[in-house]
Amino acid sequence: MVDVITDITIQCPIQKVAEYAADPDHAPEWYVNIDSAEWRTEKPLSLHSQIAFKARFLGKDLSYVYEIKELIPGRKLVMKTANGPFPMETTYEWESIDDQTTKMTLRNCGNPTGFSKVMTPLISTMMRKANRKDLKKIKEILENE
Template sequence: MDVSASRVIPRPPEVVARYAMDWRHDHEWTQGIKRAELSTPAPGGGFGVGAEVTRTAHFLGKKIDYVLRVLAHDPPTLLEMKSVAGPFPMHVTYRFDPAPGGGTSASIRIRGDASRHYRLVGPLMARFVRANIRKDLRDLARHLS
């Protein structure tokens, strides 16, 4: 699975990224996330490359916990994470670039393979994830307006 979505948000990239890259806001704009916590700080402390965030979500009627490790953290442009624990491997990339005409072009890309755990819904998984990340971006824009 490799899905992405983008949306222009009428706020500067610094404002959008500051909010979206703060794990304490994950549950406010990310579909299904009920809780997020910084489970391992970055080597220099706080949030950055090497930090790990544990998210608790509800997905297809099940509660799941997964841990994302920060691979790249370059505010206000890029946040890249990969799962190191959870039901299936995934790689998540958030980008916040200046949009032509102003605002921020915000995008989310998710790559992963859920076929081992969600075999029956595998063919629908990409559509489901794409719909969710479109809603994430919609909710992100709403929280920043």
């Protein structure tokens, strides 16, 4: 089981952070490992929306489709792989610290299967490292806009 939780404080209002982070079109800008995001369903983002991602992780090219399972605008977004090499659920949560400060939490949870199962400890470590970089990048983007 992989369950990686990371968070960061961003000096921006919660609405700005949540809108930017929840927009799949921005994912390649702030996710280190994501190369592209392509909508499989109509915009805007809603329950059951599907987005196809192309990424690179541990030296491998990955293609997977996330489906939106829960969406509370400005508070929480839960996506789950509809297909792909590794069943995964990703959760974003946003919490307002004050009018200009937001805590963003990123959680990745999944059960590697097959060969990936043997790699679980390494996957967890590498995912935590990547998530920290991703959150630092979104913080940098939003605080310098």
